[in-house]
Amino acid sequence: MKHKLCVIGYGGMGNWHVKNALKSDVVELAGIHDIDEERNLLAEKNGIKAFRTLNEVLNNSEIELVTIAAPNNVHKEIAIKCMEAGKNVICEKPIALNTIDLQEMIDVSIRTGKLFTVHQNRRWDIDFLAIKQLYETGVIGEVFNIESRIHGSRGIPSDWRGKKENGGGMLYDWGVHLIDQILMLYPENYIASVHCEFDHITNKEVDDGFKLTLHFDNGARAYIEVGTYNFIQMPRFYIQGMKGTGIISVWNEPCHVVECFAWNESDVIPVQTAAGLTKTMAPRDNITTKSYIIDCPVSDVHNFYRNVCAVLEGKEKQIVSHIQMMNVLKTIERAFSSI
Numbered sequence: 521m522k523h524k525l526c527v528i529g530y531g532g533m534g535n536w537h538v539k540n541a542l543k544s545d546v547v548e549l550a551g552i553h554d555i556d557e558e559r560n561l562l563a564e565k566n567g568i569k570a571f572r573t574l575n576e577v578l579n580n581s582e583i584e585l586v587t588i589a590a591p592n593n594v595h596k597e598i599a600i601k602c603m604e605a606g607k608n609v610i611c612e613k614p615i616a617l618n619t620i621d622l623q624e625m626i627d628v629s630i631r632t633g634k635l636f637t638v639h640q641n642r643r644w645d646i647d648f649l650a651i652k653q654l655y656e657t658g659v660i661g662e663v664f665n666i667e668s669r670i671h672g673s674r675g676i677p678s679d680w681r682g683k684k685e686n687g688g689g690m691l692y693d694w695g696v697h698l699i700d701q702i703l704m705l706y707p708e709n710y711i712a713s714v715h716c717e718f719d720h721i722t723n724k725e726v727d728d729g730f731k732l733t734l735h736f737d738n739g740a741r742a743y744i745e746v747g748t749y750n751f752i753q754m755p756r757f758y759i760q761g762m763k764g765t766g767i768i769s770v771w772n773e774p775c776h777v778v779e780c781f782a783w784n785e786s787d788v789i790p791v792q793t794a795a796g797l798t799k800t801m802a803p804r805d806n807i808t809t810k811s812y813i814i815d816c817p818v819s820d821v822h823n824f825y826r827n828v829c830a831v832l833e834g835k836e837k838q839i840v841s842h843i844q845m846m847n848v849l850k851t852i853e854r855a856f857s858s859i
């Protein structure tokens with residue numbers, strides 16, 4: 521039996537959830553709800569039932585699950601109302617704007633016994649999965665540095681994302697995904713320090729990019745950079761371990777790995793640089809290193825909803841847990857307070 525879902529907020533991401541729900545093997549779309557009548561009319565034009573008020577959704581006993589895809593500042597209020605009305609809740613990211621609000625939401629989830637999770641869909645990005653696979657196989661040895669970058673060139677969108685009152689800004693928007701990915705790679709290591717610098721190139725009110733450095737207890741470092749004024753992109757991922765390096769240049773492209781199996785190289789031939797010679801920076805040859813490409817892993821975004829439904833049926837544990845949600849938001853708060 522499929523679980524009946526209502527999507528709250530039928531904008532860009534709400535439409536994504538609707539399209540995927542229509543193809544899902546675990547949920548059945550009961551309808552949508554939006555406060556904008558034009559969006560409700562559009563849904564009806566697309567053959568989807570539109571609930572005009574949130575109360576209609578809350579009072580509908582068939583709806584078991586809601587996905588909240590409304591702007592960031594209304595997540596808390598809608599999520600709490602839904603859980604109090606007996607609905608299980610998937611909320612878009614960022615789950616909340618601060619850890620106090622998130623704790624309140626988690627407390628309601630525990631008290632009502634309703635599932636509460638955040639849509640961390642970028643755990644299923646194939647570039648991330650490729651880096652995770654490389655990390656976990658251990659072929660590049662102990663990892664001491666990961667760089668994760670997203671670069672665009674159109675500034676921050678001019679909608680609610682550009683406003684502080686709506687929880688706008690790139691740290692809330694992209695930061696939540698990229699921090700979550702890093703915490704999936706270094707889960708056992710506590711973050712010892714957080715330092716963040718924010719860009720305000722196209723928007724003075726909220727950050728339109730940031731550069732975030734996380735130092736972990738074991739000495740490893742993660743560097744996360746989001747830019748919206750970058751007309752040339754830097755690589756999506758760059759990972760360094762004691763036995764090699766990996767790089768993914770662009771989303772959805774395979775990972776290039778260079779493994780080093782003989783650290784010492786006796787007769788390095790110096791290279792000619794612009795106005796001199798260097799042995800230190802001379803490239804390695806294939807006697808001490810092996811260079812290869814790893815294929816993109818297979819990914820299926822439906823696995824998020826599959827997990828949620830398996831949790832409802834008591835068959836699995838929640839993939840995106842309360843503690844993980846809290847750790848991401850704590851890191852964001854530390855980033856804001858590091859300025």
Ligand code: NAD
Nearest residue numbers: 529530531532533534554555556589590591592594612613
């Ligand atoms: P959007 O502006 O395109 O759509 C938001 C919709 O919510 C609009 O139709 C608006 O009328 C409606 N809305 C506003 N307040 C509402 C309320 N109180 N009740 C019901 N509907 C309401 O925005 P979007 O890009 O779809 O973003 C929505 C959410 O999804 C945000 O939290 C955003 O961060 C998240 N998002 C996630 C991803 C992802 O990959 N996980 C991608 C994009 C957006």
